[in-house]
Amino acid sequence: MIKKAPSGPKDGKIKVIVTGATGMVGEGVLYECLLSPAVESVLAIARRPIGVSHPKLTELVHSDLTDVSAVEQQLEGYDACYFCLGTTSVGMNEEQYTKVTYGITLHIAETVSRLNPGMVFCYVTAEGTDNTEKGRSMWARVKGKTENDLLKLPFKRAYMFRPGYIHPTPGLRNAHKFYKAITWLYPALRRLMPKHVITLRELGQAMIQATLKGSGQTVVDSRGMAALAQAYTAEKAGPFRG
Template sequence: MNVLIFGATGMVGQGVLRECLAAPDVAMVKTIGRTPTGQRNLKLRELVHADMWDYDTIDEELTGFDACFFCIGSSSAGMDEKKYTRLTYDLTLAAARKLAGLNPEMVFIYVSGFGADSTEKSRVMWERVRGKTENALRALRFKSVYIFRPGMIQPLDGIKSKTASYRIFYTLTKPILPLLRKALPNLILTTVQVGQAMLNAVRRGAPMPVLESPDIVELSRPQKT
């Protein structure tokens, strides 16, 4: 399969990229972002693209893909709804609408967040905006759209978040996260599990369009023979 990854320099995106590059059935991975990943691999193609709201001049770069893993996400801290909507809904839909026109047989996977509100009526601003984004994606004409709503994710393999507050959090909790995962294996994911679940959703589909943490854990497991 040929895979497109948005947000491959973020914590989740780094994990997804790593799993894709290691997967024997992934022939090519193309990353799109404002900065290069710094990775080197024969499978990897990188597209540095400054305007993440405009793709009208790069149709050829976005054609011929079986899957898109959209891992761009912004914290809503300090933002009003207008700004957060631009960085979440507008940015995501600009890419997704272009891809739906170019790759109608694509599987599109969007990393949302635990608590996103698909009714769009929550009193919490980010929950409404995420839910609105999810609903708009599911209305597009892809082969399949899957929404991932992970909660806490443990970064593995030396992966680090780009967000300073998250880096501090993961540094402080590093000694206890493995213990918490043993105690709550269906609630605390790893970057490996998220990447494997995305690949498996393309390989064999997922049982439902919106997947919470326990569903992602189950989907990350190898298929039973």
């Protein structure tokens, strides 16, 4: 019999699952979790080794993320899941993109919600996501359906993080070439378009803060992420409050 995880941490710290740590966003979020005094431990799920060693970190390499039933017992006992796995729609038809973006996300989300009563789920989606599921943009419709169905799952809370431009964290390995190429523009972009620009560090901190203290927004744009990150920094990641 599988013993259900408790509904919240007893020691004021959180245990977190991170997906997508071999990509830019997941790597950055993982980095913030490892730095955070509020995070007790992290389970990183990936299809290949992530190449990171840290006392807080447990790595779960599983090649087929469309079916995690064989390893699901390793996914219980966690307070939050930061879902950062994603792919570009370039070169994909709608069926292919849906299989990755919707199929894997909902499979893992359904699994962790069942195993972890009281879990907070943070999903990295994208600015421009179409919650009506009827627009012209294929990727936006698929992301919208993913968001809509995630919000139906029995999580304690679920947040849809919709970044626009993400400024990479210096020193990390997996920054996309596009972001590296325009990083020099960041100060101007942040000043001129604060609603559409966020740092990867702020994104990670915002997820931790939303888990610890909640957020007034279910769908969080870049400005909302910045506010959560500012609160996180100001409070120095205080105790978990359920």
